[in-house]
Amino acid sequence: MDITWYLVLSALLFAVGVSGVLLRRSPLVILLCLELMLNAGNLALLAFSRSLGNQDGQVFALIVMVIAACEVVVGLGIIVAAYRRRIPLNVDDLRSLRG
Amino acid sequence: MSATSYGWLVLAFPLAGTLIVGLGWRWLAGRTAGWIATTMIGLAFAASIGALVQLLGDPVDARQHTSSLYDYASAAGLDIKLNVLVDPLSVYMCLIVSGVSMLIHLYSISYMTSDRGFNRFFAYLNFFVFSMLLLVLAGNIVLLIVGWAFVGFASYALISFWYRRTTATRAGMKAFVINVVGDVGMVLAALFIFRDLGTFDLLSIFSRAQDTFHTNQGVVVAICCLLLVGAFAKSAQVPLHTWLPDAMEGPTPVSALIHAATMVTAGVYLIARFHPLFEIGLTAADIAAFVGLATLLIAATIALVVTDLKRIIAYSTMSQIGYMVMGVGIGAYSEGLFHLMTHAFFKALLFMAAGSVIGAMANRQNIDLMGGFRKAMPFTSAMLLIGALALAAFPLTSGWFSKDEILDFAAYRGGFYVIFTVGGYIGALLTAFYAFRIGFRVVFGEPCEEARELEQGHIHHAEPENPATGEPEDTDVGFPGPSHQIAEREWPMKIAMSILGFGALFAGFVQIPGVDDVVHRFLHGSFLDSKLYEQGPSTTAAYHGLLIGGLISVLGIAIAYYAYLRNRGWTAALQRRFPWAHDFLERKWYFDEAIDVLVVRPALAVGRWSNSIFERYVVQGLVVAVTDLVRGANAGVRGVQSGYLRSYALLLVTGFAGLGLYFLLQSS
Numbered sequence: 001m002d003i004t005w006y007l008v009l010s011a012l013l014f015a016v017g018v019s020g021v022l023l024r025r026s027p028l029v030i031l032l033c034l035e036l037m038l039n040a041g042n043l044a045l046l047a048f049s050r051s052l053g054n055q056d057g058q059v060f061a062l063i064v065m066v067i068a069a070c071e072v073v074v075g076l077g078i079i080v081a082a083y084r085r086r087i088p089l090n091v092d093d094l095r096s097l098r099g
Numbered sequence: 100m101s102a103t104s105y106g107w108l109v110l111a112f113p114l115a116g117t118l119i120v121g122l123g124w125r126w127l128a129g130r131t132a133g134w135i136a137t138t139m140i141g142l143a144f145a146a147s148i149g150a151l152v153q154l155l156g157d158p159v160d161a162r163q164h165t166s167s168l169y170d171y172a173s174a175a176g177l178d179i180k181l182n183v184l185v186d187p188l189s190v191y192m193c194l195i196v197s198g199v200s201m202l203i204h205l206y207s208i209s210y211m212t213s214d215r216g217f218n219r220f221f222a223y224l225n226f227f228v229f230s231m232l233l234l235v236l237a238g239n240i241v242l243l244i245v246g247w248a249f250v251g252f253a254s255y256a257l258i259s260f261w262y263r264r265t266t267a268t269r270a271g272m273k274a275f276v277i278n279v280v281g282d283v284g285m286v287l288a289a290l291f292i293f294r295d296l297g298t299f300d301l302l303s304i305f306s307r308a309q310d311t312f313h314t315n316q317g318v319v320v321a322i323c324c325l326l327l328v329g330a331f332a333k334s335a336q337v338p339l340h341t342w343l344p345d346a347m348e349g350p351t352p353v354s355a356l357i358h359a360a361t362m363v364t365a366g367v368y369l370i371a372r373f374h375p376l377f378e379i380g381l382t383a384a385d386i387a388a389f390v391g392l393a394t395l396l397i398a399a400t401i402a403l404v405v406t407d408l409k410r411i412i413a414y415s416t417m418s419q420i421g422y423m424v425m426g427v428g429i430g431a432y433s434e435g436l437f438h439l440m441t442h443a444f445f446k447a448l449l450f451m452a453a454g455s456v457i458g459a460m461a462n463r464q465n466i467d468l469m470g471g472f473r474k475a476m477p478f479t480s481a482m483l484l485i486g487a488l489a490l491a492a493f494p495l496t497s498g499w500f501s502k503d504e505i506l507d508f509a510a511y512r513g514g515f516y517v518i519f520t521v522g523g524y525i526g527a528l529l530t531a532f533y534a535f536r537i538g539f540r541v542v543f544g545e546p547c548e549e550a551r552e553l554e555q556g557h558i559h560h561a562e563p564e565n566p567a568t569g570e571p572e573d574t575d576v577g578f579p580g581p582s583h584q585i586a587e588r589e590w591p592m593k594i595a596m597s598i599l600g601f602g603a604l605f606a607g608f609v610q611i612p613g614v615d616d617v618v619h620r621f622l623h624g625s626f627l628d629s630k631l632y633e634q635g636p637s638t639t640a641a642y643h644g645l646l647i648g649g650l651i652s653v654l655g656i657a658i659a660y661y662a663y664l665r666n667r668g669w670t671a672a673l674q675r676r677f678p679w680a681h682d683f684l685e686r687k688w689y690f691d692e693a694i695d696v697l698v699v700r701p702a703l704a705v706g707r708w709s710n711s712i713f714e715r716y717v718v719q720g721l722v723v724a725v726t727d728l729v730r731g732a733n734a735g736v737r738g739v740q741s742g743y744l745r746s747y748a749l750l751l752v753t754g755f756a757g758l759g760l761y762f763l764l765q766s767s
Contacts, residue, residue, distance in 0.1 A: 018752055021748050022745055022748055025745075030744075091743075091744040091745060092744075092745070094744065095741070095742030098740060098742030
């Protein structure tokens with residue numbers, strides 16, 4: 001089985017995710033793009049797993065999904081909390097960690 | 100019990116006394132502390148006698164015993180034990196140290212009664228005795244140096260005992276610093292010995308030295324010279340002597356114990372103890388003898404003009420130790436150590452009598468103010484005269500036998516050693532003169548005001564003042580007590596002085612040429628390997644020497660009689676006639692000034708330079724450079740923390756991309 005196309009797709013998805021994280025300012029969209037990057041990684045894992053006939057990759061993908069779900073819960077929670085407190089939902093305005 | 104068990108007991112009692120008095124001072128009322136301390140030293144003396152009895156039971160060539168309590172350090176060829184060496188020499192020293200110390204403790208119980216620091220005094224005093232006994236009993240150089248340094252500290256603490264007197268604290272510091280110069284010499288000598296002989300143990304050093312070194316080999320002379328630096332600093336020999344006269348700022352019993360009878364003789368003990376090395380490094384032994392000669396003459400001349408009663412005796416101590424150092428330097432070991440013993444008796448006695456006189460004078464020490472105490476203080480006067488007679492080596496007193504033995508030995512060795520005999524006799528003439536300068540001026544002549552007052556039955560009390568500067572003082576802690584004790588009214592002082600007076604008069608009879616030689620025979624066990632020990636002048640030569648010594652002594656006393664009783668203006672006329680000579684002697688041969696110019700001022704200049712130039716530009720420059728570096732790095736790191744989430748993400752991504760690229764390139 002040739003995994004080149006799967007990996008190309010995974011790389012493209014990853015690149016879309018990275019550019020979204022780097023370019024967009026809305027935390028919600030950044031979170032979505034992060035999910036995109038994680039799932040690009042998942043795709044690569046699954047592709048390798050199939051190609052090598054080893055089931056470990058699939059298990060990893062499942063774990064990544066679980067973690068991604070948790071992360072989304074926390075992330076969305078923060079976003080909702082920020083929205084309720086009328087904090088601007090723009091990452092460029094949230095600079096209180098500046099050294 | 101074996102001899103070494105007694106040796107440990109000798110150490111244990113003074114240490115116990117130190118701890119009891121030092122820790123329990125708050126609960127010891129009245130004179131209790133003094134009695135505890137005296138008892139402990141008495142027990143140490145008894146243990147010394149026990150060791151002596153044990154040693155006498157052994158054959159002469161098997162009288163050196165060592166005993167180790169535990170290994171202090173044992174690694175890589177280094178073997179330092181906590182061990183004592185009990186042999187005739189150390190037992191002899193123990194007997195003198197603990198015996199004289201016991202009497203001086205007894206004296207101090209009375210003398211220090213009114214002092215607010217009574218308990219502190221006895222804690223220090225016991226600590227001193229412990230250190231001194233540790234020094235003489237030490238079985239290896241490391242322990243010897245420990246005792247050596249402890250003794251230096253005890254001396255410092257006791258000189259500065261009246262710590263609110265600035266003169267006393269300065270004198271203490273001076274003594275400590277000069278003694279540390281000696282300690283450095285000792286440590287360097289120990290390192291040299293370890294390098295070449297591979298051991299710190301005294302007996303192994305002595306046995307290995309004979310096989311390893313040949314006569315006058317450079318390194319042996321160097322070791323001996325370094326040992327001599329220590330000995331000279333501790334024994335107040337030229338040019339490291341300037342601390343001893345200043346040390347008279349301490350209480351009089353301290354002067355008697357530390358700065359006359361025991362501590363300052365440690366240098367003599369050291370040279371005698373290391374005689375196997377000094378007999379290989381002959382040049383160093385000759386240096387010791389010459390320095391001893393120089394010291395005895397210089398100190399004797401200074402003692403002619405000093406007017407402070409205690410300082411005259413201090414200079415005479417320096418001078419007498421000069422005789423001892425000269426003696427052990429030329430190989431007259433038993434003679435030098437015999438003089439050490441008789442000197443301990445008569446010099447402690449002189450100091451005690453001086454303390455009693457100073458008590459009657461309400462702490463004034465200038466002999467120009469004193470006079471005519473013979474009726475007011477008959478006992479003290481008698482003791483003072485006995486001490487002066489023994490110091491002047493008057494025939495049949497102890498000093499006569501011991502001093503002349505050293506000079507006879509020098510004459511016996513012939514060659515240039517005759518210088519020591521001649522110089523020693525000149526010194527003896529001066530000694531007899533200044534001994535009776537004290538004797539005649541204090542005891543005879545017109546009674547001074549204080550003496551007359553005492554004849555009517557009450558001791559003179561004056562406003563307390565510092566005898567050195569005349570500054571007013573109070574009588575609180577850190578100053579001398581309000582009332583002053585004299586031997587006539589205090590039985591402990593009387594007993595101590597009587598026993599020492601007996602010793603000063605009759606101790607010489609243990610060693611009469613041709614009749615008996617108790618000290619010489621007993622000490623033989625420690626000097627089995629010495630080539631010089633068994634030699635000595637013939638009995639006839641010894642008697643000739645004694646005759647000359649006796650004549651010189653009588654002549655010196657006669658001159659003093661002429662100068663101070665018959666023709667009183669004579670010394671003042673001399674002083675007017677030769678003002679430069681008087682100035683020169685009164686300024687103590689300008690030693691203090693010379694040391695000031697050669698050592699103190701350069702040291703101060705270096706210190707000032709370090710403070711103003713080196714500290715400001717080099718040290719501070721380094722500190723500023725370091726802080727600037729940290730601050731700059733800090734600014735760089737802070738710039739990265741922009742707070743922009745997306746720039747962090749970019750850094751992360753580029754970082755990982757860079758890493759990935761690197762690994763890709765590596766793997767291909």
